[in-house]
Amino acid sequence: MGKEVKVLGAWPSPFVMRPRIALHMKSVDYEFIEETMQPKSELLLKSNPVHKKIPVLLHNDKPVCESLIIVQYIDEAFSSSELPSILPSDPYDRAIQRFWAAYLDDKWFPAFQAVARAPTEEARAAGLEPVKEGLLLLEDAFDKCSKGKPFFNGDKIGFLDIALGSFLGWVRVSEKMNNVELISEGKTPNLHAWSQRFCADDAVKDYMPDTEKLMGFAKMLMAKYQAAAS
Numbered sequence: 001m002g003k004e005v006k007v008l009g010a011w012p013s014p015f016v017m018r019p020r021i022a023l024h025m026k027s028v029d030y031e032f033i034e035e036t037m038q039p040k041s042e043l044l045l046k047s048n049p050v051h052k053k054i055p056v057l058l059h060n061d062k063p064v065c066e067s068l069i070i071v072q073y074i075d076e077a078f079s080s081s082e083l084p085s086i087l088p089s090d091p092y093d094r095a096i097q098r099f100w101a102a103y104l105d106d107k108w109f110p111a112f113q114a115v116a117r118a119p120t121e122e123a124r125a126a127g128l129e130p131v132k133e134g135l136l137l138l139e140d141a142f143d144k145c146s147k148g149k150p151f152f153n154g155d156k157i158g159f160l161d162i163a164l165g166s167f168l169g170w171v172r173v174s175e176k177m178n179n180v181e182l183i184s185e186g187k188t189p190n191l192h193a194w195s196q197r198f199c200a201d202d203a204v205k206d207y208m209p210d211t212e213k214l215m216g217f218a219k220m221l222m223a224k225y226q227a228a229a230s
């Protein structure tokens with residue numbers, strides 16, 4: 001019999017890391033189905049007909065789509081007093097973490113992605129400015145959310161830690177490719193220390209992609225963008 005929880009995804013996707021970390025936190029055993037994307041599988045098209053994107057969580061064959069919604073679903077569907085909570089219990093703290101997670105996906109990551117599509121070095125440097133500004137906002141948000149504790153969520157990683165942390169592999173690739181420091185001890189000391197704690201966390205370390213491997217994938221992607229633009 002198949003596993004009751006499945007994740008349809010692909011290793012380089014930051015969005016796919018999110019449900020995997022959440023399931024690890026909840027000690028849920030699941031099957032990972034690697035989506036090839038070219039062409040998109042029948043299972044993906046059937047499970048996420050609206051966006052046709054990964055990740056998709058299948059719980060007893062019922063699909064849940066959109067990574068942040070999946071993480072919240074996992075928190076609710078696998079909740080017990082022995083398991084860690086992914087979202088804080090305080091409604092205000094919950095709202096603030098959701099606010100910043102929405103900012104990340106709606107504003108910050110699209111700006112970050114645009115850098116890879118910029119045609120010249122100058123355009124890439126200009127494109128990195130809003131990315132850096134966003135990280136300064138998040139540096140401040142860390143101060144307020146963490147209340148002196150190691151993670152945005154306090155003593156343990158939670159919703160906003162997962163939302164931002166899932167991008168760290170790609171941040172490292174961008175730092176190398178563009179020869180810049182995005183999260184650094186000098187400019188964003190809170191985020192710098194937090195990122196090291198996050199990557200070393202038991203629920204995270206197996207899913208954080210290797211920088212060199214991700215860099216190879218990124219180069220292939222950029223070559224595709226360039227070919228499409230010319």
Ligand SMILES: N[C@@H](CCC(=O)N[C@@H](CS)C(=O)NCC(=O)O)C(=O)O
Pocket residue numbers: 012013014015052053054055065066067068105
């Ligand atoms: N908002 C979505 C974004 C997911 C997403 O962009 N997934 C990418 C892979 S990293 C994808 O499936 N892209 C395929 C496509 O755009 O056709 C989420 O949070 O789940």
